[in-house]
Amino acid sequence: MNKISVVALAAVAVLSAASPARAELNVITTTSDLAAIAADIGGDKVKVTSIARGYQDPHWVESKPSFMLLLNKAQLLVVIGRELEIAWLPALVTQSRNARIQPGAEGYLDASQNVKILDLPTGAVTRAMGDVHPSGNPHYWLDPQNGGRVAKAIAAKLAQLDAPNAAYYTQREADFARRLAEAQQRWKAQMAPYKGLKVVTYHRSWANFADAFGLEVVGYVEPKPGIPPTPQHTLDVINAMKAQGIKLILVEPYFDLKTPNSIASNSGGKVLVMPPSVGGVPQAGDYFKLFDYDLNLLLTAIKETGAK
Ligand SMILES: [Zn+2]
Numbered sequence: 001m002n003k004i005s006v007v008a009l010a011a012v013a014v015l016s017a018a019s020p021a022r023a024e025l026n027v028i029t030t031t032s033d034l035a036a037i038a039a040d041i042g043g044d045k046v047k048v049t050s051i052a053r054g055y056q057d058p059h060w061v062e063s064k065p066s067f068m069l070l071l072n073k074a075q076l077l078v079v080i081g082r083e084l085e086i087a088w089l090p091a092l093v094t095q096s097r098n099a100r101i102q103p104g105a106e107g108y109l110d111a112s113q114n115v116k117i118l119d120l121p122t123g124a125v126t127r128a129m130g131d132v133h134p135s136g137n138p139h140y141w142l143d144p145q146n147g148g149r150v151a152k153a154i155a156a157k158l159a160q161l162d163a164p165n166a167a168y169y170t171q172r173e174a175d176f177a178r179r180l181a182e183a184q185q186r187w188k189a190q191m192a193p194y195k196g197l198k199v200v201t202y203h204r205s206w207a208n209f210a211d212a213f214g215l216e217v218v219g220y221v222e223p224k225p226g227i228p229p230t231p232q233h234t235l236d237v238i239n240a241m242k243a244q245g246i247k248l249i250l251v252e253p254y255f256d257l258k259t260p261n262s263i264a265s266n267s268g269g270k271v272l273v274m275p276p277s278v279g280g281v282p283q284a285g286d287y288f289k290l291f292d293y294d295l296n297l298l299l300t301a302i303k304e305t306g307a308k
Pocket residue numbers: 059132133138139203204205225
């Protein structure tokens with residue numbers, strides 16, 4: 001850390017010590033999806049800031065000194081876990097010099113503890129499996145059922161850190177669960193006619209989404225998670241799409257469209273740029289709107305292409 005950051009951190013420490021009893025719990029999340037859920041549960045008792053933006057690849061977030069300052073002031077840090085943030089978060093947390101949010105401390109919440117994790121490795125994990133999913137698929141928030149589990153974990157943690165408002169968080173979590181159950185019924189009904197729909201995706205971001213809504217992901221633009229496309233693999237994907245009549249290629253907004261477009265034009269398929277996170281596009285402004293947006297995008301494309 002340079003001298004300026006140390007001075008800035010010291011100044012922040014003095015300011016927080018001098019301020020009167022806090023009004024809000026200062027919550028930092030690694031991703032915008034966690035921020036959306038935490039804000040929903042915390043209401044006006046929390047101030048929530050996400051480090052990553054919804055249009056960024058959450059595996060690779062560029063560190064900025066401002067993140068360290070955010071973390072220095074945090075009372076709670078919520079992370080996705082499963083090594084999603086391993087490339088950028090550990091150094092920031094260490095450099096934040098905030099004992100409250102170190103892994104294992106009371107103000108550190110790994111949201112993956114009670115969720116359904118897919119693609120869990122069986123046997124020894126090797127680099128050959130890919131670069132970025134060694135502990136199972138970390139994109140679990142794309143199953144709304146898991147979003148409900150994350151909300152429960154956040155509510156319990158907020159109640160623990162801010163006991164006088166425990167009933168407030170419990171009540172808001174119950175309300176979130178009720179709204180989520182209603183929305184899920186609607187989403188599942190929308191997708192029911194297309195059960196078993198085969199798609200190709202760029203990265204393995206959509207395993208839980210496919211699991212929740214009855215899609216079958218039959219191939220990936222990336223040969224392995226985190227490994228860029230190769231000509232041979234691209235050819236295999238084109239052939240698989242032709243052989244199985246697959247029409248849709250889902251691409252996260254932060255990937256280059258060159259290979260997906262080439263796959264689409266060689267297979268008669270269509271590229272769908274689909275945000276996997278809240279804020280990936282302005283319309284996906286909260287956790288519910290993310291699913292509304294993505295499912296609407298998908299349903300429109302299904303009708304356009306006759307995909308099945
Ligand atoms: Zn990933």
